[in-house]
Amino acid sequence: MPGKPAGSVAYRVAGSQGRWVFRGNFIMITTRRLSRVFAVALATTAIPAIAAPCGSGVTFGAQFAGLYSCATLGTPATVPANLGGLTFLNANTLLVGGAANGGSGAIYSIGVSRDSGGHINGYSGASSLFATAPNIDGGLAFGPSGVLFATTYSDNMLLQYLPGSTGPDRAINLSSIGITASTGTLQFVPTGFGGAGSFKITSYSAGGFYDVGLIADGSTGLFNLGPATLTAQVGRGPEGIAYVGGNNAGFGVNSLLLSEYSTNSIGSYTVDASGNPLVSSRVDFLTGLGGAEGAIIDPVTGDFLFSTYGGGNQIVVISGFDAPMMPGVPEPASWALMVGGFGLMGGAIRRRQRVNVTFA
Incomplete structure (x- = not known):
């Protein structure tokens, strides 16, 4: 494209x-x-497909080397290339964009298996169609009231899905609120971070990071958007956002990981009191990738997952993080996300010993 x-x-x-x-x-x-x-x-x-170590050339940045491990789950069965955004439907089910950036784009669900420590180590069966999502890109996340949000490329739209919908219930042109075409990705700031609950959208093409207001639209259950405020110019083709607590090794302060498609990397940024990245703080978290795309934190273990648009069209798992706090916003309970189950699983899982990984 x-x-x-x-x-x-x-x-x-x-x-x-x-x-x-x-x-x-x-x-x-x-x-x-x-x-x-x-x-x-x-x-x-x-x-069944089981996770394998990431390939040669995939390397952690200097301050994270030896603290985290990288594994690929491979391509989710029957999800058409290229992959787009991803998020969790429940503890053992991923949603992932397929046929991204095209008119036949859609969201697919696929089960995942976990090892004895609770970490995802493979897929469980083939995928199934969850909802149509024309031109879906790197953004896919649940928001308030269980509404599912997705970004598109290159028509610069925000899609919204009510619980149970198999196609978009609302599509808003993001150019109308001041976001430069075209997205890009989106994410909600999680509990425990400054700006918790606020809504972030990026422009892939222009590299802008925006704060966007959500306005409940009466009885529809959907949302209108307030004007977009540009808060950072990150560049690098941002395609996935995941927030990481400062308690994790190598970070020290609350941060976000940004999938940077244009530079085949994942960047780490310190976040400010509003959950926005401080551009001058950027350091490499992971380099040598192909097509870094959607991003999400595993709510059970705290592992960082990202998809690739091209680059083998794979889902990659980075382990070594602390288990996250319970999610506040978004909370897609209406989609049967078993939040109570997360708590039970998290309480039963001991933090896994970190593994030093050397890439040949």
Whole structure:
């Protein structure tokens, strides 16, 4: 697509400081601090996709090296390329944009499996169509009253979905409120951060980071938008936003991670009292990617997930974060997001020991 070409990156399974042990249909990769089973097709028996280490060239920034680990879940089955935004429907179900930036764009749901520590380690079955979303881009998030919001490219629209809808219930042209065409992504600031509950939208094309007011539209359950206020000029083709607490290793202060499509990277930014990024604070969190796109924090473990538009059209999981606080806004309870279940799971999960990862 003009202005937003699909990226490409090679992924391979690679172990670090360990050995490979073949056992039937599986390969056991054993290191000094990590033992995990990865399924491979060594026989004709169908085997579920299991997370594999990220490929060579994918590297953590200097202040995060050795603190976090990177794994790819691969392409979610039957979700058409290219991937767009992603979010959680419930603890074990992801929503992800497919056929992004095109007229046949849609949102798909797919189950995920978790290991004994609660961390996502693969997909559970094939995907299913959740809702149509023409031209969906990197933004996909639940907001107040369980309304689902999505951004589009290149027509610069914001889509809204009421609980149970299989197509957009409202589409607002973001140019009308002052957002430079075209988005881009969106996110709500979570509990525990300055500006909690506020609504952020970015322009992919112009690199602007905006604060946007939501105005409840009476009995419809939907929202109108107030004027957009430009709060930062981040550049780099922003396509996914995830907020990270300052308690996490290497951060020290409340921050956000930004999927930067144009530079094949994830950037880390300190956030101000309103949940906006301080541009001068940017450092590399992860580089060497292909097509970094949507972004979300796992509400169970605190892991950071992002999708790729091109770049293998994969979902990548970064582990090593602390479990998050309970979500405040958004709270998509109307979509059967089992918030109580999150609490039970979070209480039962001990923080996993961090793993040093070296990329060959």
